Amino acid sequence: MELTLFLFVAALTLVVAVAALSVGARRLLGLRIGKVRAALTGLVAMGVSGLIGAAMGEARRGALISVQLGLTVLAAVVFLALSEVLVPSGSLAGMVRWPQALRRRVARTRRYAQLSRIAMRHGLGGALRGRGRGGPEAARERTQLAASVRVALEEAGATFVKLGQVLSTRYDLLPGEFVEELTKLQHQVAADSWEEVERVLTEELGKEPAAFFAEFDHVPLAAGSIAQVHRARLATGEDVVVKVQRPGARPVVDRDLDILFRMSRKMEEHTSWGRDFGALDLAEGFATSLNEELDFRIEARNMATIRAAAGRAEAVSTVKMPLVYEELSSRRVLVLECLTGVPLNAAAGAAIDERGLDRTELARQLLECVLEQIMIGGVFHADPHPGNIMLLDDGGLGLIDFGSVGRIDRVLRAALRNLLLAIHRSDPVALSDALLELVDRREEIDEIRLERALGRFMARHLTPGVRPDREMFADLFLLVARHGLTVPPEIAATFRALATLEGAMEQLVPGFDIVAEARSFAAAQLERKLSPKSIGQVLSEEALALAPMLRRLPRRVERITNALEHGRLGVQVRLLADERDRRFVRSLVHDVLLTFLGGVTGLIGVLLLGTDHGPALNESLTLFQLIGYNLLVVSCVLVIRVVFGIFKAQRRPPGRW
Incomplete structure (x- = not known):
């Protein structure tokens, strides 16, 4: 009975001591730790305490009990700090999932190797290492390199094709040869089998497709890298099209986006040009857009938002958008009203003329539709290429595939409208003001110099008889970059949509002046606002x-x-009114104070250890020396606290394990 009670008391004492040491070390370092790390910290500290007690011996143990306790706390602090440095919080939880992480790493390595082989096969090795010619050969080499990049991106797959399509409008980042080549990007893929499509439909709808569809065409109308589209008829008799996501689309996109993030992070850390154009921000924006395309519920909401905005704005455009059958739509399945017609890229010009359709009016309706989405609604179709535009059987136009949309807030819409009005009035000063409202400034700029550059730009591209083209957009983006300005992603997406729309305009009306029509649209909108x-x-x-x-x-x-009458009028200025400023000052004062106290305490401890005076506690130890030992322990704890705080500030906030 006495042995059991002794073991119980010993175990309880050990648990309390371990808990006290782990809590004390955690509070001294300002960490939040899990149970595993807390238990290890306390046990290691108790083990070190036993070793210290054994080393002290019987003669000095009683007098140096305070030093032993201080060194025990110091051991706990040192272990906790080193464990956080060597095995960051969250690592052990990740080690539990190491088989999945290993599989992802192997798949990522294979993908890296595949991309490297594609790059080498198309002669991109020298370009990736920064090698290139100068002088007269540079332009020809850029043209050849741009064609190789386009083919390599097409071979790399859907994610990289879409990345190239996004970059095809960044005139401020890429030379003209690359922009021209990237606009030709296409990605042809084989359709999935009906068994795979049926499996996705059953998983998403909860029943066999026959429970909802009277007919379902097993041969897809179109097959893309993310989804394929089938024609069907509902049990209630309506003709619909069904967009079904490929079963393997999400894992492939996640893997490629992980690689893109790693590459962009390296570029931003190790290259000046990666920092200049914000490689990581560009990758994040691209990932957000691509992830939205993988969730068809977002596409359904996009269509509802655009339709509602058009209704509120009393839009005059007659371009039709399909209705969504929301009760049959989900994350991987989208059921839409079937618009009867043919894609614009498949409609022959002679057929349009034979039907007696006015090409110019169709082009104007299409442009007004997209401009209303941009300038009025704020949510717009970001990829209006000819394949996403339908020439309907009734002679009208339809717009499909709203997986990729752009969003622009009211402030940027007003600035964009002012930009078009400034172009309409040929006013370089107003154009400069509107442009500065659109872009992000990274440094102070010479506005007079910018106005003169914009005046030369307008004289070159916006005079009567000169038709605006892609070169105008390229010159504008280069002008923006040259003056230390950056184009926000929303505005870049807007220009991309308009540049893509220009291809559809060319098919309808060769030589259609999209800029002139946009200027007229902005002027008409201003007149409506002035009514x-x-x-x-x-x-x-x-x-x-x-x-x-x-x-x-x-x-x-x-x-x-x-x-004012009684002389009591005053002005109050509050310093450090922002909580972030106050937090920074508190942290700075705290670290400086701890550093000072640690240094002073250590110095006093060394001085006390060097003196032989004072009351003797035993044959070899005086009271002053005992105090010196304790002060050195306190000094070490304070110094470790400051050093670890500096280390922690350089890292992301840790998790827990």
Whole structure:
């Protein structure tokens, strides 16, 4: 019985000591740790305490008990700090999942090797190592290299094809030869079998497809890298098209995006040009857009948003968008109204003329539709290429595939409208002001120099008789980059949509002046806003917004005049009003104070150890020396706390294990 009680008390004491040491070390270092690390910290500290006690011996153990306790705490702090450095929080939880991580690493390595073989096969090795010719041969080499890059991206797969399509409008990042080649990117893939499509439909709808569809064409109308489209008929009799995601699309995209993030992070860390154009931000924006394409529910919401915005804005465009059957749609299946017609890229020009359709009117309707989405609704089709535009049997146009959309807020929409109006008036000063509202500044710029450059730009590209083309967009983006400005992703997506739309315009009306029509659209929108009805609506909205402030204004004016009359008017300026500033100052003062205390404590401890005076505790130890030993332990703890705090500030916030 006595042995059992002794073991129970010993175990309880050990648990309390381990918990106290782990909690103390955690608080000294300012960490949040899990149970595994806390137990290891306490056990290691208790083991070190036993070794220290044995080394001290019987003669000095009683007098140096405080030093032994201090060294035990120091051991706990040192172990916890080293364990966090060598095995960061979350690592052990990741080790539990090491088989999956190993498989992902092997798959990523294979993909790296495959991409490297593709690059080498198309002669991109020298370009990746930064080698290239100068002088007269440079332009020809860039042209050849751009063609090789395009073919390599097509061979690399859907993710890299879409990345190339995004880069095809970044005139500020790539030379003209690359932009021209990347606009030709296409990716042809074989269709999945009906068994795989049926399996996806059953998983998403919860029943066999026959429960919802009276007919379902097993041969797809189109097959893309992410999804394929089938014609079907509902049990209720409506003709629909069904967009079904490929079963292996998500793993392939996730793997390729992981590789892109790693590559962009390396470029931004080790190259100046990667930092200049924000490689990591570009990859993040691209990943967000691609992940949205993989969730068809987002596409359904995009269509509903665009249709609702068009209804609120009383849009004049007659371009049709298919209705969504939301009850049959899910993350991987999208059921849409079937628009009867042919894609614009498959419609022969003679057939359009034989039907008596007005090409110019069709082009104008299409442009007005996209401009209304951009300038009024704020959500727009980001990929209006001829394959996504339908020439309907009734002679109208339809817009399909809203997986890729752009979003632009009200401030940027107003700046873009001012930009078009400045171009319409041929006003370089207004164009400069509108451009500065659109772009991001990284440094102070010479606005006078920018205005002169924009004046030369307008004289070259926007004079009567000169038709704007891709070269105009390239010159504008280069001008922006040359003056230390960066184009936000939203505006880049807008220009990409308009540049893509230009291809459809060319098929309808060769030589269609998209810029002139956009200028006219902006001017017409301004006239609509200046109508008596619109002005009255705007004034009423502003008056409602200002009403609460106007009610409080008389009382505030009276208080100010009374204070001025009695000489009590003053201005209060609050330093460090932002909580982030106060937190930074507190952290700085805290670290400086701990460093100072640690240094002073250590110095005093060394001085006390060097003196032989003071009350003797035993034959070889005085009270001053005992105090010196304890002060050295305290100094070591403080120094480790400061050093670890600096290390932790350089890292991301740790997790727990």
